[in-house]
Amino acid sequence: MSKFKKNKSGEQPAISTASLPDIVFMLLFFFMVTTVMREQDLLVKVSPPEATEAEKIDRKDLVSYIYIGSPIEKLKATYGSAPRIQLNDQFATKEQIAEYVEVERQKINEAERPLITFSLKVDKDCEMGVVTDVKQELRKAQALKINYSSRKTDKIK
Numbered sequence: 001m002s003k004f005k006k007n008k009s010g011e012q013p014a015i016s017t018a019s020l021p022d023i024v025f026m027l028l029f030f031f032m033v034t035t036v037m038r039e040q041d042l043l044v045k046v047s048p049p050e051a052t053e054a055e056k057i058d059r060k061d062l063v064s065y066i067y068i069g070s071p072i073e074k075l076k077a078t079y080g081s082a083p084r085i086q087l088n089d090q091f092a093t094k095e096q097i098a099e100y101v102e103v104e105r106q107k108i109n110e111a112e113r114p115l116i117t118f119s120l121k122v123d124k125d126c127e128m129g130v131v132t133d134v135k136q137e138l139r140k141a142q143a144l145k146i147n148y149s150s151r152k153t154d155k156i157k
Helices: 020-034 073-079 094-107 110-115 128-140
Strands: 063-069 084-087 090-092 117-122 146-148
Touching (some): 063 094, 084 094, 090 094, 094 128, 117 128
Parallel strands (some): 063 117
Antiparallel strands (some): 084 090
């Protein structure tokens, strides 16, 4: 006779789920920290032109974006297909640009106000007249640091 009895049932032991809540909360925390929330909803279609000598902006917190392009498909019935200006989450006219510049300057501290850059995100098929009007209004508002957003490409077409 043996002292030890063999378990002949052959069943697998149950998988422990004690650490499952820890894993779920760790994944939840990871995705909450790494997710970037979009600041603005695009109301215009913007496919930026390509550039070979593009540079990245160092301080994106000092950049304010002005979007120029035709309205997205679901808004074309209301606004037509002519190029429009988008400031923050709404369409604007060129006369509202000076007010927008002042509001953006007020958002940052006084020492960094001269460093604010206005980036024009313009659709590559957009008419240049609208872009020129926006640039003229930015000049009137003393917003002289302007750049154009583009996609970087390796070769010239």
